Amino acid sequence: MSGFKIEWEIIPLRLKEVFTISRSSRSQVANVFLSITKDGITGYGEAGPNTRYNETPEMVVSDFESIPSGFFNDIYSLDEVESMISNLNPEPVQSAKTAIEMAWLDWWAKSQNKPLWELLGEKNSTTPVTSFTIGIDSPEKMQAKIRDAEQCPVYKIKLGTDHDREIIEAIREVTDKPLRVDANEGWSTLEKAQEEIQFLSTQNVELIEQPMPSSEFKLMKQLKEWSPLPLAADESFIGNEDLQKIAKAFHVVNIKLMKMGSIMKARRVLNQAHEHGLRVMVGCMIESSLANAAGALVALNAEYADLDGHLLISNDIFNGLELKGSGQLKLSDLPGLGVEK
Missing domain, CATH: 3.20.20.120 (Enolase-like C-terminal domain)
Structure with a gap:
């Protein structure tokens, strides 16, 4: 079975206005975008690391680099995806886990040629x-x-x-x-x-x-x-x-x-x-x-x-x-x- 091609890139998202909350200000944030491709289908995931929770883009990339070869081939169902991703790293970056799962769910639904919300049983979008x-x-x-x-x-x-x-x-x-x-x-x-x-x-x-x-x-x-x-x-x-x-x-x-x-x-x-x-x-x-x-x-x-x-x-x-x-x-x-x- 052919494997998934896994790629990622850090992209600064530029805010239209300087964004200030009670503890910080910023004009852009660096999110990490993951793509997984197989059979001509690409699934996308996004990680938005936040320093409030001790996360950085570099930590996200480190988690992506640690994804084992053939990992996505071993996920066969919705029941497996969350537990398998949770076991990737004993000290996971939560936003990285989100992106990995997001990419697989996007790919899986595309492979079924249906919107994910419909496959998950939602009647309203x-x-x-x-x-x-x-x-x-x-x-x-x-x-x-x-x-x-x-x-x-x-x-x-x-x-x-x-x-x-x-x-x-x-x-x-x-x-x-x-x-x-x-x-x-x-x-x-x-x-x-x-x-x-x-x-x-x-x-x-x-x-x-x-x-x-x-x-x-x-x-x-x-x-x-x-x-x-x-x-x-x-x-x-x-x-x-x-x-x-x-x-x-x-x-x-x-x-x-x-x-x-x-x-x-x-x-x-x-x-x-x-x-x-x-x-x-x-x-x-x-x-x-x-x-x-x-x-x-x-x-x-x-x-x-x-x-x-x-x-x-x-x-x-x-x-x-x-x-x-x-x-x-x-x-x-x-x-x-x-x-x-």
């Missing part, structure tokens, strides 16, 4: 409304970003500064649309978090993502008991945490493929989260349409989507993930993940 992220900037520049994205029905506002109220008040001067707020662990005390959330509860805000540092779980439990707004776990939930415990401190859990290490695992964890009474947001890092199509597949069964990474970059190397006028993402009927390079 449209996500919930996705938010569009507005990074931290001066209030005036954040107003301009809102105006530039006036077609978007929901905005995700990055906070965690010493002038958060000024930012929200400025945004409310230019839009009355619903907001989602992401503090990225920026409110360090319970009192500060309560003060900010009390104000935001009067501003048509749908939810607050990661208000406090992930290390402050006890305080987050107190905050949830008090909070008039839903609280979403992001940095507090990587993928293997006890969901019953997470539900004591949060109302919503943010599933990101690059943290989870697997599309198949993400789909399973989503169902488990629902069993524990948690709502689910499917989010992303800065990614192309390829990884966001994979995220959209998971988000078909979620309450919230935050899959705008491909909308924030100027050099998306894939296309085919449709943003509808309603703000929902629609997966195409093309084979595989439905995007083309």
Whole structure:
């Protein structure tokens, strides 16, 4: 049996605007794109390593280099793919695992000449409304970003500064649309978090993502008991945490493929989260349409989507993930993940 040809390249994804959150700023990110080819069919995967989780592009490449010869030939079913990839490396880079699985799933569905969402039994190919992220900037520049994205029905506002109220008040001067707020662990005390959330509860805000540092779980439990707004776990939930415990401190859990290490695992964890009474947001890092199509597949069964990474970059190397006028993402009927390079 002929083997798969495996290739990869690091591609800097250039952000349309400098992207700032409470702990960092960046103008581009280096993602690693994997391709596996056999029988004239190519499957694509994308890794978006994040320094918050101690990952670098070089670490991703090292994992790709360690893929054994003939590895993909030994995967025959959906039931095998996740476990086989998990056993590739005793200390895996999660985003690398995601890319490897993504590439095989894309190839496998293309070999069946069907979209992956259909092969996985989904009846619907449209996500919930996705938010569009507005990074931290001066209030005036954040107003301009809102105006530039006036077609978007929901905005995700990055906070965690010493002038958060000024930012929200400025945004409310230019839009009355619903907001989602992401503090990225920026409110360090319970009192500060309560003060900010009390104000935001009067501003048509749908939810607050990661208000406090992930290390402050006890305080987050107190905050949830008090909070008039839903609280979403992001940095507090990587993928293997006890969901019953997470539900004591949060109302919503943010599933990101690059943290989870697997599309198949993400789909399973989503169902488990629902069993524990948690709502689910499917989010992303800065990614192309390829990884966001994979995220959209998971988000078909979620309450919230935050899959705008491909909308924030100027050099998306894939296309085919449709943003509808309603703000929902629609997966195409093309084979595989439905995007083309």
